[in-house]
Amino acid sequence: MSNSNLFMKTGFLRAPLQNGVGRYVCQLQRIVFKFCKSHGGSRGLRDFIEQDLVDFAKNNPSIVVYLKPRRHRSPVIVGEYLNGDRVWMSVNQRTHSEITKWIENLRTQQGNVSDIRLRKYQYTDHPSIQGPWTPFTFKNPELNLAELPNVKFGENNRLPISATEQLRLMFEKQKLSDVQTAE
């Protein structure tokens, strides 16, 4: 997804004004419905205005709603956000239910989030809390005082048993069994 959108802006995950810490503020500030009173392309938007607009405004007292009738132009919804973003959306020939969904989307997003490709899906101020791991993390500090070379710390206890050792073992076992059979 990186090179296929060469001219797309990229960005990192941010929230305006520490939103959600302590209080939450709806980021949609203003919404403008532009429509024609007579054309068929505005039918869905007109239906929305007739049926749902009052409820929408009532349920969202923080959002300023403007209606802008204009003759023989296609319907448009414009949302303006607290961070200064402006989202322009043509809703020509859209049905009432489609428009309802798009308005809900405009209402819930925190700006023009579709505008940028997110490079990271997480943001943190504290990338590490326990610190980076080192080979000495969680090790017994007696290693700090030991004089090297040291039998205890120098012993090879990581590798599996070697072929030579295995042969030696087999040999010793055979010797033991030889002794037993001799007895």
Next chain:
Amino acid sequence: MARSRRHGNGPQTPARFYDRPRRRPEDNRPRALKTNLGAPAFGKSLDRLPANVMLCGSAGLQKLASVFRSSNQGGIVSKSITNNAPVATQYVSNTATDIIATCNKLIEERSSRNFAIVHLLGKQWRVTDGDLLVVEGYWPPNIGDKITLDKVLLAATKDLSLIGRPIVQPGLVTITATIISKGLSHTRTHFKKKRRKQFMRINFQRAQQTILRINSVVINNKINEPAKNVF
């Protein structure tokens, strides 16, 4: 003697998701208690520790366990030959209680920032206070909702870690989050073309994205207290 007991316990492996249901009832105690606060201790007497919580903090035990495992392969004869015999660790029963007390004190003091690993819509996130997450796909919570994230796989502070098997006991850790935005991602283009085969497809899609603010990661109960079933 210590070695033979360890043999009886079997190889000490880190807990995984899938091995939990298969455990036998007598195995219903933490297999390892490790800490970076003191010497490694073995959790034989930790019957009161919640079954799905394992204290962790040290790699020393893992190393010891690997020593014992290798002794299984080679046998005692091999050890005497190669002079690889492990250092005899004496079993100190009150080390465990000391560690638990120290951990409880650390939790109570809130001396450092907490973090947790939560399981959320099939993904695991490392979260701490003030983090932002983006969850992709359909997810019902709406903007302004305050939710708690309950599938906590691990909770930790700077000095101690509580590892769930697979999740930390319910009610031990509370992670609260606020939904701050629900929108759509940028348009992703799926373009396929096969050369010389007259095949070309182009699809566009936008995923639903929900942005979460992590408000707090709090370790509630003291760790060795009996479980309070909150659900």
